[in-house]
Amino acid sequence: MSFAKSLAAVPARGLFPLLALCLMLPLLSACGFNTIPTREEQAKAAWSEVLNQYQRRADLIPNLVETVKGYAAQEREVLEGVVEARAKATQVQISPDMLTDPEAFKAFQESQAGLSGALSRLLAVVENYPDLKSSQNFLALQAQLEGTENRIAVARRDYIEAVRLYNTSLKTLPSMLWAMFWFTGNEPYETFTIPEDKMDVPSVNFGTSSGG
Secondary structure: OOHHHHHHHOOHHHHHHHHHHHHHHHHHHHOOOOHHHHHHHHHHHHHHHHHHHHHHHHHHHHHHHHHHHHHOOOOHHHHHHHHHHHHHHHHOOOOHHHOOOHHHHHHHHHHHHHHHHHHHHHHHHHOOOHHHHOOHHHHHHHHHHHHHHHHHHHHHHHHHHHHHHHHHHOOOOOHHHHHHHOOOOOOOOOOOOOOHHHOOOOOOOOOOOOOO
16 A cells, blocks of 8 residues: 555544654654664663673683693682682673663672682783693683783773763753653663773783784
């Protein structure tokens, strides 16, 4: 059925609201109606990438711990610290629907920072074991971990920027008007408050790899 025939089939009393809606749709888009939901979805997508990269790091740790254990079993305290930090980090998860919860976000951020610190201590210990540093298995894990840390940094940066844009749209014109009268349930998202350079990010390059 053509659009003209569709209009003809609409009762006269319902024709005006339909035409008004058709005329308003371009105006709504032009005046920022789509800004808030668009930036909200972009922030959620950026958060999913943050989770993907942190999970990628967590997946590398069991093999890393086992490899180090094979050469430095006496470093039990350090190894156990990494395993415990990984367990805590993987237990604290935030879905996109929880990004407005400051306490949940703080717990997530602190658990990941704790894992970063534990990894730094483990990798510092590796310096004392030349045979371990030259192990092909360790070198492969080192390269993967280094690449993952770089991806985490990029994902965090992209999420911070996406949240900045989304939160700004909730409190600046013209999109803030839609937040006041239409998207009343939308709240600002939490973002990282521990600066990246203060997170004790693991240094994984011993001069034997070129990155991942």
